[in-house]
Amino acid sequence: MKNEWSDAQSQTPASAVRFPSVSDSIDPAGGYKRRDFLKIVGATTGAATLIGVGITIKPEEASAFAYEPYLGDDQLTTVVTSCAHNCGSRHVLVAHKKGDVIVRLSTDNGQYQAGGSYGKDTEAEPQLRACLRGRSYRARLYSPERLLYPMKRVGARGEHKFKRISWDQALSEIAAKMVQLKKDYGPTAILDQAYAGASYGVLHKSDQIEGLLARFLGMFGCRTNSWSVPSYQATTFSSRMTFGTIQDGNEDDTFAHSKLIIMWGWNPAYTFHGGNTFYYMRMAKQRGCKFVLIDPQYTDSAAVYDAWWIPIKPNTDAAMMAAMAHHIFSNNLHDQKFIDRFVLGMDAGTLPKEYAGKENFKDYILGKYDNTPKTPEWAEQICGVKAEDIRKLADMYAKTKPAALKASWAPGRASYGEQYNRMAAALQAMTGNIGVLGGCAEGVGKAWHSESVAYPYDENANLWWASIKSDRWAHCVLNYPNVKREEIGLWPREDHLDGQIPNIKSIFWQGSDWFNQLTNINKEIKAIEKLELVVCMDSTITPSGIWADYLLPIATHFERHDVALPWYKGHYYIHRPKVIEPLGESKTDFQVFTELCYRLEALDPSLKDLGKRYNPKADRSYFEDPDAVDEAYLQSWWEGSVQHHQHVTMSWDEFKKHGTYKFILKEPHVAFREQITKGKPFETASGKIEIFSTYLAGIKDWTRTQFGYEIPYIPKWVEPFESLNHPIAKQYPFHLISPHPRWRTHSIFNNIPWLRETYEQEVTINASDAQKLGIKTGDTVEVWNDRGKCVVPAYVTERLLPGVLVLFEGAWMDPDKNGVDRAGNPDFLTLDNPSPAGAFAYNNAMVQLKKSDLTHRPGWDELAVARSSVFRRDM
Numbered sequence: 001m002k003n004e005w006s007d008a009q010s011q012t013p014a015s016a017v018r019f020p021s022v023s024d025s026i027d028p029a030g031g032y033k034r035r036d037f038l039k040i041v042g043a044t045t046g047a048a049t050l051i052g053v054g055i056t057i058k059p060e061e062a063s064a065f066a067y068e069p070y071l072g073d074d075q076l077t078t079v080v081t082s083c084a085h086n087c088g089s090r091h092v093l094v095a096h097k098k099g100d101v102i103v104r105l106s107t108d109n110g111q112y113q114a115g116g117s118y119g120k121d122t123e124a125e126p127q128l129r130a131c132l133r134g135r136s137y138r139a140r141l142y143s144p145e146r147l148l149y150p151m152k153r154v155g156a157r158g159e160h161k162f163k164r165i166s167w168d169q170a171l172s173e174i175a176a177k178m179v180q181l182k183k184d185y186g187p188t189a190i191l192d193q194a195y196a197g198a199s200y201g202v203l204h205k206s207d208q209i210e211g212l213l214a215r216f217l218g219m220f221g222c223r224t225n226s227w228s229v230p231s232y233q234a235t236t237f238s239s240r241m242t243f244g245t246i247q248d249g250n251e252d253d254t255f256a257h258s259k260l261i262i263m264w265g266w267n268p269a270y271t272f273h274g275g276n277t278f279y280y281m282r283m284a285k286q287r288g289c290k291f292v293l294i295d296p297q298y299t300d301s302a303a304v305y306d307a308w309w310i311p312i313k314p315n316t317d318a319a320m321m322a323a324m325a326h327h328i329f330s331n332n333l334h335d336q337k338f339i340d341r342f343v344l345g346m347d348a349g350t351l352p353k354e355y356a357g358k359e360n361f362k363d364y365i366l367g368k369y370d371n372t373p374k375t376p377e378w379a380e381q382i383c384g385v386k387a388e389d390i391r392k393l394a395d396m397y398a399k400t401k402p403a404a405l406k407a408s409w410a411p412g413r414a415s416y417g418e419q420y421n422r423m424a425a426a427l428q429a430m431t432g433n434i435g436v437l438g439g440c441a442e443g444v445g446k447a448w449h450s451e452s453v454a455y456p457y458d459e460n461a462n463l464w465w466a467s468i469k470s471d472r473w474a475h476c477v478l479n480y481p482n483v484k485r486e487e488i489g490l491w492p493r494e495d496h497l498d499g500q501i502p503n504i505k506s507i508f509w510q511g512s513d514w515f516n517q518l519t520n521i522n523k524e525i526k527a528i529e530k531l532e533l534v535v536c537m538d539s540t541i542t543p544s545g546i547w548a549d550y551l552l553p554i555a556t557h558f559e560r561h562d563v564a565l566p567w568y569k570g571h572y573y574i575h576r577p578k579v580i581e582p583l584g585e586s587k588t589d590f591q592v593f594t595e596l597c598y599r600l601e602a603l604d605p606s607l608k609d610l611g612k613r614y615n616p617k618a619d620r621s622y623f624e625d626p627d628a629v630d631e632a633y634l635q636s637w638w639e640g641s642v643q644h645h646q647h648v649t650m651s652w653d654e655f656k657k658h659g660t661y662k663f664i665l666k667e668p669h670v671a672f673r674e675q676i677t678k679g680k681p682f683e684t685a686s687g688k689i690e691i692f693s694t695y696l697a698g699i700k701d702w703t704r705t706q707f708g709y710e711i712p713y714i715p716k717w718v719e720p721f722e723s724l725n726h727p728i729a730k731q732y733p734f735h736l737i738s739p740h741p742r743w744r745t746h747s748i749f750n751n752i753p754w755l756r757e758t759y760e761q762e763v764t765i766n767a768s769d770a771q772k773l774g775i776k777t778g779d780t781v782e783v784w785n786d787r788g789k790c791v792v793p794a795y796v797t798e799r800l801l802p803g804v805l806v807l808f809e810g811a812w813m814d815p816d817k818n819g820v821d822r823a824g825n826p827d828f829l830t831l832d833n834p835s836p837a838g839a840f841a842y843n844n845a846m847v848q849l850k851k852s853d854l855t856h857r858p859g860w861d862e863l864a865v866a867r868s869s870v871f872r873r874d875m
């Protein structure tokens with residue numbers, strides 16, 4: 001492979017890596033001394049070498065643009081590809097390259113699909129234009145934190161000490177250790193912590209389901225799975241129980257037909273849930289749609305649409321919704337015809353005879369079972385929203401048709417979060433807003449199930465020998481073997497090790513930065529000490545990677561061939577050609593697992609032909625050159641799945657030429673339209689919308705299920721583990737929520753200077769609270785509880801409910817020697833307690849805060865973000 005870094009030098013100066021810009025001169029901690037300006041020099045070993053050069057830039061010398069001379073498009077090659085990651089959408093990126101170096105990125109301009117032309121942007125086919133993160137991708141691709149060759153830990157875990165090793169050494173050591181772990185500790189010894197970093201491609205897929213790691217560990221015969229998803233386990237549970245499927249989503253364009261949009265814990269201006277949501281919501285606004293926001297924060301989405309903001313205490317949404325249901329029932333505003341035809345257990349009349357004696361939803365709301373009618377006055381005490389506002393909203397929702405109650409996932413990212421989602425489904429159903437254009441049944445909101453992976457099915461691929469709630473791994477490791485099933489949400493395979501607690505000795509991270517992203521990080525830090533093998537596969541030196549034994553450099557989506565899938569919404573495919581050769585010694589995940597399989601089969605005769613079975617179209621030369629094999633997989637996927645099953649006539653070659661393929665639908669896609677208009681049964685056991693869950697009502701022994709503890713079979717208000725109403729509020733008076741940042745995708749992009757110019761990690765506090773504590777914007781504060789402590793600057797605002805704090809997830813952790821996180825990662829404060837349905841309790845943390853003398857380290861210092869320290873130290 002030709003490495004063209006030195007060419008990059010001559011065409012675009014060192015500044016292509018981290019270019020000087022105005023913000024480089026502004027160091028929040030004061031002065032320039034901690035900032036190393038990094039550049040890349042020509043390689044001596046065929047791989048790029050990073051060195052630190054002490055350059056500082058005065059503001060007046062900073063130049064906003066780094067290319068001289070500026071290369072025009074006619075001097076560059078244009079390649080259409082897509083952005084990647086678990087970010088809420090999937091947009092077009094257009095790479096403009098010189099030689100093997102991307103010097104510029106642009107995005108969709110209307111011309112990259114069949115029949116497209118420059119500027120084309122219609123309601124039926126809006127452009128797939130990238131957001132600020134996508135457009136900054138080049139800075140991530142060439143960042144100093146880029147992992148360029150395999151590394152092995154030489155210091156203690158988390159000490160940042162690694163040395164460079166060869167692929168041969170890395171893979172033979174990992175393979176040998178895997179065989180030993182399986183032999184010594186059995187088939188649960190390796191924990192699969194792959195996640196969605198690369199979920200949305202058909203070939204190089206990271207995920208718990210159908211992902212490359214699941215396939216690899218399943219076929220190797222040693223895997224503990226992680227079954228709960230951080231994003232929306234509560235919501236998934238609710239959608240499955242209620243509708244029998246998570247495909248309860250409409251396409252984005254349906255929003256344009258709503259008369260009322262209730263953004264419940266939903267801030268689409270920040271957290272994308274589709275590609276063109278805002279475009280269609282703007283259309284709705286222009287057509288007279290009213291907007292409401294139920295959120296502790298007054299968000300930018302509310303500001304843009306001039307929404308009626310109803311601030312609510314976090315994690316009390318199910319109570320407010322119950323009160324809305326109370327108002328609707330008491331005033332006879334519900335759609336009884338819809339209920340009678342499509343809903344099970346909404347009231348006594350829709351509860352089948354075999355469940356006589358069980359509770360129904362309406363009687364619960366009216367207080368028949370517990371003598372507590374769920375009135376707006378009752379709810380006001382819990383959620384802090386005035387009873388009259390609850391009535392007004394309920395009235396508006398019941399009387400405006402069609403109305404979209406979009407109940408997003410964040411309020412469900414809390415203990416008993418599924419009750420919020422199920423309560424929302426009850427409201428959607430009682431007002432007859434399901435299956436109608438302009439209504440909304442979301443939930444999970446998946447609007448399209450694209451054709452699955454490009455590699456062939458293998459019956460061993462997704463096997464596991466135990467499965468646990470994802471963020472209970474540390475609890476399991478620290479307490480092994482004295483752990484009860486319900487403490488870890490154990491979901492044993494009936495035919496293997498029934499009920500045995502997994503003996504986890506190893507973790508693999510692929511497409512995940514989970515050490516940084518799961519809950520209660522201090523507990524994870526204790527647990528990781530007990531492991532014998534930790535492998536991190538990533539293109540970047542991540543905060544998780546710092547705790548690994550081996551770092552394996554993975555090619556990014558610019559450096560391999562694939563087809564991109566939309567996230568939850570969007571009927572389209574985007575071709576992802578290999579734009580440049582992999583940087584340094586990077587390989588794709590598929591290459592690494594294939595080669596590991598060949599090494600494992602050589603060590604263990606029972607794994608005969610593992611390499612070939614894992615990757616049937618390849619032989620061992622795949623590790624050196626994957627291109628022809630990848631092309632063959634993708635072409636046969638296109639021809640089999642897309643052309644054959646989805647009846648697409650465009651050929652593979654033509655698709656590659658255009659770059660995108662969009663499905664033109666006859667009418668906007670509305671979930672459950674056929675159920676409502678054509679009488680098709682819902683996918684639940686009863687064929688109805690199950691507000692009364694027949695599945696949950698049938699469970700006798702909860703400790704024998706993965707849930708561990710009882711979950712009500714109708715939606716109910718259940719007190720969260722912690723909240724402003726809980727006695728713990730005396731000690732920790734602030735409810736911390738940690739939504740998703742606009743300037744990052746979780747932890748991804750945390751190190752990108754351009755994006756840091758737009759936002760910084762800070763804790764948001766209400767002005768009256770701040771005044772009481774003597775805190776001003778920009779003051780450094782510490783936020784803490786029994787689980788941990790973070791140091792961050794404060795941002796004072798009136799756009800937040802008093803008593804609530806906001807600290808965005810995804811900051812790259814930087815604990816000091818006392819375990820205080822100086823970077824401000826909220827997961828040092830979050831709870832890892834097991835919520836029965838599997839919801840992560842991220843938004844369920846009570847904390848205290850005060851002004852601090854400790855220094856916030858925003859990640860510019862050597863040990864935090866400049867992960868290139870890892871290289872420098874041991875070269």
Ligand SMILES: Nc1nc2c(c(=O)[nH]1)N[C@H]1C(S)=C(S)[C@@H](COP(=O)(O)OP(=O)(O)OC[C@H]3O[C@@H](n4cnc5c(=O)[nH]c(N)nc54)[C@H](O)[C@@H]3O)O[C@H]1N2
Binds near residue numbers: 086554
């Ligand atoms: N406090 C709090 N914490 C949260 C949340 C919250 O709301 N509050 N939200 C949670 C949610 S919803 C989520 S989804 C998680 C996200 O948690 P993660 O999935 O751990 O977060 P990412 O930062 O997206 O990390 C993905 C990693 O995959 C890597 N990657 C990308 N492509 C590839 C590839 O092709 N191969 C390999 N091997 N690696 C690749 C990226 O470089 C990145 O390091 O965070 C959770 N954490």
Ligand SMILES: Nc1nc2c(c(=O)[nH]1)N[C@H]1C(S)=C(S)[C@@H](COP(=O)(O)OP(=O)(O)OC[C@H]3O[C@@H](n4cnc5c(=O)[nH]c(N)nc54)[C@H](O)[C@@H]3O)O[C@H]1N2
Binds near residue numbers: 089266410740
């Ligand atoms: N820019 C960006 N977009 C993303 C992501 C990203 O990291 N960055 N991540 C993607 C992923 S993986 C996911 S899972 C989704 C997450 O999507 P969501 O879950 O919808 O997003 P969040 O940002 O966590 O929260 C949305 C809103 O909920 C509010 N909120 C928090 N707790 C409560 C509560 O208890 N009640 C009420 N009523 N409101 C509450 C927050 O203040 C915030 O305004 O976003 C996706 N989109």
Ligand code: SF4
Binds near residue numbers: 083085090132
């Ligand atoms: S929304 Fe996601 S896919 Fe779209 S450009 Fe932004 S980061 Fe990329």
Ligand SMILES: [Mo]
Binds near residue numbers: 230231232
């Ligand atoms: Mo997520």
